[in-house]
Amino acid sequence: MWLPDGYRCRSVSLADVAAIHRLVASCERELHGRPTTGADRLAAELSLPGLRPESDTLLVRDGTGGPVGYCWVQGRRARVHVHPGHQGRGLGSGLLGWAEDRTRQAGGDRLAQTVSDTDRAATALLRAAGYSRLVTEWLLEVALPHGPHVPDPPAGITVRPFRPGDEQAAHQLTEDAFDEWQPRRKTYAQWARRTVERPTFVPAASPVAFAGEQMVGAVLSLEIPAHGEEGADGYAEADADGCAAEGIEGDAEGYVARVAVRRDHRGRGIARTLLLQAFDTFHRRGRPACTLWTHSGTGAFAMYERLGMTVRRSSTLYGKALV
Structure with a gap:
């Protein structure tokens, strides 16, 4: 042993x-x-x-x-x-x-683990065991002393808060978007356990976008204790336009768990509109900040910077082939 x-x-x-x-x-x-x-x-x-x-x-x-x-x-x-x-x-x-x-x-045949970039001991252990860097992940934050200006949706797009009955469409949309970089799709049960079935899920801060009857964009949000941080889940769970991505009493902040826009509607500013809507909702709920994870494989970092987000901390996903 x-x-x-x-x-x-x-x-x-x-x-x-x-x-x-x-x-x-x-x-x-x-x-x-x-x-x-x-x-x-x-x-x-x-x-x-x-x-x-x-x-x-x-x-x-x-x-x-x-x-x-x-x-x-x-x-x-x-x-x-x-x-x-x-x-x-x-x-x-x-x-x-x-x-x-x-x-x-x-x-x-493979194993991966995410470690904080400040955890030098874990990083050294993984490297010595043959693990190599896959992606860098950033926890981004935006302060919300004031509500942001939320633009009108693009032409032909309607936006509303998440409501019961949206679960299956949101699962399909976000998993299709994450297929571009995640190692495997999550079943509905796996996905729901991490998102809409969490007691901290906030439908009011989870806007969804429609083109006609089809859901084409979604932001799914939670509330977490102030200064708490959801960990990056595999490849970071929240990404951008063109990328996949129990109520708490007292101090809390917003957390965006998923951002996704359907491929044929990307580049139109849908993700930006949805994110600003979520930020505004958290501001109106009295939350001082909102956070999300993204990673180096999405190309979304610059968009988040344009929304006023900055890096709170970073981590790295290391992987190894098991032979």
Whole structure:
């Protein structure tokens, strides 16, 4: 067994979310000065369709029973966390090796992991294990002290907030757009668990665009705790025009989880209109800022800059062929 003396491990259940959240928060304080991932997101990850916690997750505990390491793997993706006070003892390399073995057992031939660019230890570990850089991902933000000017939609396009019944069309639209760079399509259940079924989903800040009866553009938004950050999900979940992309009391900010415009309607300013509509809604809801992730493969960075967005932090997606 790869575990150092004094540690033990087991699979994870939803009952472990609070403990895992404490572990992840400790890692993020070390890297960013504050926790950035909510328990809501960790619970969503463990509930993803196709993820089998009994075989696809691992929780490492020290002699006191406290959680000090955590890993999950699904398809070609993995996530690994090691408590700052327990790094340098082989836990990270052990969890990474376990994730690779689990991927091979499930028939996978590649594995990828996103790490913050401030996490030099994880970056060094991945490079030493044969992982190479795939894309750079940026968490962008825009301050919302004032509501932005929202332009009229392009000719022939109507825009309205997301409403019940839009789910299947939005899934089809966003997955078609993301097909250009994502490794695989998400089923409706996988997609919905990360978007419209999240308790933090905000229909009012999720405008959709129509040409006649056909949905041709969509922005899907969440509300997250202020200074919290949704992690980039594979290739970044939010992208631009021409690219795919429980209510919270008190302080919160907006987060755009998906932006997509149908290929034959790109270049018309639809994404810009939808994003500004979402920003304006978050401003009117009293949210001080809105964030989204994008990555270097989309070519969307310049458009977001024109909307006044700046980089809050960056991360890199590393991948490796498993032989």
